[in-house]
Amino acid sequence: MSKGKLIVIEGLDGSGKATQAKLLAQHLASQGLPVREVTFPDYASDSSALIKMYLAGQFGSKPDDVNAYAASSFFAVDRYASYKTDWGRFYEEGGVVIADRYTTSNAVHQCSKLPPEQWEAFLHWLFDYEFHLLGLPAPDSVIYLQVDPAVSQRLMTARYHGDESKKDVHEKDTEYLARSRRAAEYCAEHLGWTTVHCTHSDAMRSIEDIQAEVQGIVLGQLK
Ligand SMILES: Nc1ncnc2c1ncn2[C@@H]1O[C@H](COP(=O)(O)OP(=O)(O)OP(=O)(O)O)[C@@H](O)[C@H]1O
């Protein structure tokens, strides 16, 4: 039996990943495809313990207190655990897996800790580590939900009702977020991701409008 398909929805914080992943999974299921949706980090699992410690600031209050390679390992082993215990067999037997974040999130959020001249070497290490050494499947398609920075800031502020204490170590650090944006654009351009522009004249496009574009891309790529 041939392996399944892995479709990844990637994007910066609050870009609509969960929203779009869920709708895409529902749509593909309605077409009769065997579909599962997975979300990373897998907060419901013990395998996310180190991620929780990291995001809560237990290794340092700034993202840069944990280097790109160490932080990437926390997220990678969480994926390994979920693959082994949850969705690996389904995928190996031909299922379609829709992932809200994946290795691609390490690419975006950890590249940003390194100077751009080190990104290529880091990405080479990252993909070799997760897709070859750990044996996780590489995505068949990565959809990058691009949101204009000004709109993104407004959404994040509204989300926490101005309560800064609710933000994790990534979300608190605006300089880090700006670097993550540059890294995301670099990755989308150099790694064959498909960019969906989610903002239009300083506002979010509607969820349905974005979803229609995402469905069009994915159905084209699944053929
Ligand atoms: N196109 C849209 N227009 C307006 N609001 C949206 C849109 N897409 C998502 N939202 C809302 O924005 C919030 C964040 O969406 P969602 O949880 O899907 O994003 P996310 O990328 O998964 O976030 P995070 O990075 O925190 O995991 C939710 O309240 C969601 O309902």
Ligand SMILES: [Mg+2]
């Ligand atoms: Mg989410």
